[in-house]
Amino acid sequence: MTAFFDPPTPKEPITMSETKSHDSARMEKIVSLCKRRGFIFQAAELYGGLNGCWDYGPLGAELKRNLKDYWWRKTVQERDDVVGMDGAILTPKPVLVASGHVGGFSDPMCDDLLTKERLRADQIEPQSGTVYSFTGASHEESGWSIDKPYAVLQLPEWDENKVRKTAREYYATFLKDKQISPKKLDLKGEATEEVTDSTRYNPATGSLLTEPREFNLMFQTKVGASADEDDPKSIAYLRPETAQTIFVQYKNVMDSSRVKIPFGIAQIGKSFRNEINPRNYTFRSREFEQMEIEYFCRAEDGLELTDYWLEERLKFYEAIGIPREKLHILDIPDGERAHYSSKTYDIEYEFPFGVQELEGVAYRTNYDLSKHQEHSGKPLEYFDEETKEKFIPHVVEPSAGCDRTVLALICEAYDEETVTDEKGKEEVRVVMHFAPCVAPIKCGIFPLLKNKPELVAKAKEVRDLLAPLMTVFYDETAAIGRRYRRQDEIGTPYCVTIDFDSLGENGPELADTVTLRERDSMKQERVAIKDLPLLLLEKIR
RNA sequence: GCGGGUAUAGCUUAAUGGUAAAGCCCCAGCCUUCCAAGCUGGUUAUGCGAGUUCGAUUCUCGCUACCCGCUCCA
Numbered sequence: 001m002t003a004f005f006d007p008p009t010p011k012e013p014i015t016m017s018e019t020k021s022h023d024s025a026r027m028e029k030i031v032s033l034c035k036r037r038g039f040i041f042q043a044a045e046l047y048g049g050l051n052g053c054w055d056y057g058p059l060g061a062e063l064k065r066n067l068k069d070y071w072w073r074k075t076v077q078e079r080d081d082v083v084g085m086d087g088a089i090l091t092p093k094p095v096l097v098a099s100g101h102v103g104g105f106s107d108p109m110c111d112d113l114l115t116k117e118r119l120r121a122d123q124i125e126p127q128s129g130t131v132y133s134f135t136g137a138s139h140e141e142s143g144w145s146i147d148k149p150y151a152v153l154q155l156p157e158w159d160e161n162k163v164r165k166t167a168r169e170y171y172a173t174f175l176k177d178k179q180i181s182p183k184k185l186d187l188k189g190e191a192t193e194e195v196t197d198s199t200r201y202n203p204a205t206g207s208l209l210t211e212p213r214e215f216n217l218m219f220q221t222k223v224g225a226s227a228d229e230d231d232p233k234s235i236a237y238l239r240p241e242t243a244q245t246i247f248v249q250y251k252n253v254m255d256s257s258r259v260k261i262p263f264g265i266a267q268i269g270k271s272f273r274n275e276i277n278p279r280n281y282t283f284r285s286r287e288f289e290q291m292e293i294e295y296f297c298r299a300e301d302g303l304e305l306t307d308y309w310l311e312e313r314l315k316f317y318e319a320i321g322i323p324r325e326k327l328h329i330l331d332i333p334d335g336e337r338a339h340y341s342s343k344t345y346d347i348e349y350e351f352p353f354g355v356q357e358l359e360g361v362a363y364r365t366n367y368d369l370s371k372h373q374e375h376s377g378k379p380l381e382y383f384d385e386e387t388k389e390k391f392i393p394h395v396v397e398p399s400a401g402c403d404r405t406v407l408a409l410i411c412e413a414y415d416e417e418t419v420t421d422e423k424g425k426e427e428v429r430v431v432m433h434f435a436p437c438v439a440p441i442k443c444g445i446f447p448l449l450k451n452k453p454e455l456v457a458k459a460k461e462v463r464d465l466l467a468p469l470m471t472v473f474y475d476e477t478a479a480i481g482r483r484y485r486r487q488d489e490i491g492t493p494y495c496v497t498i499d500f501d502s503l504g505e506n507g508p509e510l511a512d513t514v515t516l517r518e519r520d521s522m523k524q525e526r527v528a529i530k531d532l533p534l535l536l537l538e539k540i541r
Numbered sequence: 542g543c544g545g546g547u548a549u550a551g552c553u554u555a556a557u558g559g560u561a562a563a564g565c566c567c568c569a570g571c572c573u574u575c576c577a578a579g580c581u582g583g584u585u586a587u588g589c590g591a592g593u594u595c596g597a598u599u600c601u602c603g604c605u606a607c608c609c610g611c612u613c614c615a
Contacts, residue, residue: 032552036551048588050606051605051607100615116544116612117612118612118613275614276612276614277612277613280608427577429576429577448573455574478577479575479577479578481576481578484576515575
């Protein structure tokens with residue numbers, strides 16, 4: 001095994017006090033531009049929207065596709081140690097039982113009915129004592145009344161009046177008229193009962209808790225149109241991560257593609273988590289796309305490969321236009337990592353709403369394959385022909401959030417420049433500085449004037465020349481400057497303009513040349529039409 | 542899940558218990574020889590549902606969505 005280069009020095013995590021990382025004015029402008037220009041829309045907006053779901057419009061779809069294509073090319077096509085796959089989203093229950101997603105990770109939680117504090121049900125210390133239960137409360141003066149069962153455990157130091165006070169405070173939370181003092185409420189249907197070792201009450205407040213609720217974030221469904229509601233075999237889930245489909249197919253891939261360890265299987269695809277609280281625009285969505293590699297290796301190489309992949313991934317972000325200094329590397333300490341991981345780096349980006357994770361590079365050991373071997377009963381060992389060893393490979397997982405990266409690209413690209421025209425007038429130019437390889441439109445094509453048929457005809461020739469090679473946008477409306485600005489705002493890196501020189505009106509040496517205008521510098525150069533394809537392809541790849 | 546805020550045109554903002562206004566954008570036409578020019582014309586809005594009222598975009602309630610702070614994030 002060759003030596004891997006040194007990992008970058010992890011930066012200290014930035015805390016909120018150290019950086020004014022919440023720039024909501026900037027974020028609002030970005031959100032507005034995304035809607036106005038067709039990058040991102042709220043899902044089902046026509047019907048009021050769906051919490052935590054977003055749609056990509058024409059430009060957003062191009063941007064996201066470019067990101068995925070670039071990732072796929074760099075990760076799969078340009079490497080000979082990684083192969084791709086594309087797994088099903090619907091996943092049978094046993095797969096996710098084996099992975100631990102179905103049981104182990106959903107802690108039952110209770111809420112304190114009075115204080116709304118959330119407690120883990122399995123960590124509540126059992127209580128014994130007298131429980132006062134009530135059926136409701138009323139307020140004589142206003143005629144207000146409520147029927148709702150509630151109960152309070154009498155804490156050791158409490159007298160019964162303190163118990164009733166707690167109950168009145170609870171019922172007072174339902175009062176519309178906040179001027180009414182809880183003391184004025186009359187409790188209804190008081191009864192007492194002795195309990196032993198009960199976990200139904202908050203040890204700190206005595207208040208009744210909600211029933212323990214499972215917080216499993218997976219979307220469950222049934223497979224088969226006539227699926228019996230009670231048949232556990234018909235239960236399937238929308239996958240909560242793409243990783244498991246890779247582990248489950250690892251053997252088939254290995255048997256069919258002659259890969260030798262170390263090798264990776266890469267996948268881009270949708271995953272679903274029923275997040276309690278989607279937030280920050282598209283950042284935490286319930287439906288999201290992942291770009292994942294599971295890189296299988298020998299146990300002794302796992303840690304080194306984790307550092308190697310961290311560096312590979314950082315180079316990737318740099319290539320798509322996210323500078324290294326805007327990325328933060330978190331070396332997740334012991335105790336905070338997922339239970340299966342013995343090393344995890346988080347790659348975070350400085351979003352306008354804070355520093356947030358883009359990607360995790362996790363060394364998952366051989367946890368997943370071991371579990372699937374155990375649960376499926378099928379051997380998943382790798383046999384090394386050279387050393388004649390049999391072992392379950394370890395795995396390093398660089399797992400990137402595709403939608404998060406799209407959002408990072410948009411946030412990073414957004415810029416407002418003050419430009420001064422010849423008359424000294426200042427104005428703001430909004431520019432998306434997308435790296436050409438991810439920009440939704442690669443080249444704008446304009447005839448200088450639209451009422452000169454020769455210019456229009458030649459411009460359309462150029463469009464027909466370039467359109468098969470890249471995403472172009474032909475525009476003949478409005479003044480040329482406005483057309484440039486429109487393209488600036490959607491991040492088009494190049495524009496060509498067909499003018500009277502192109503027609504040869506100012507000398508035959510300029511015939512069939514156009515001006516090529518670069519977005520960031522606004523500089524123009526004169527280029528022969530026949531040279532455009534190669535020149536542009538070079539720049540946008 | 543809790544608390545607070547917001548919801549008027551594609552965007553940004555007005556106004557009103559009684560015909561919803563403007564700028565920008567967009568579209569069409571004219572004009573225009575390289576960085577959001579000008580002229581003419583045009584499309585488009587009170588999130589959804591109840592209630593109060595002769596009449597509600599405005600007041601009240603509910604729902605939904607978004608934003609902020611907690612909480613959560615295997």
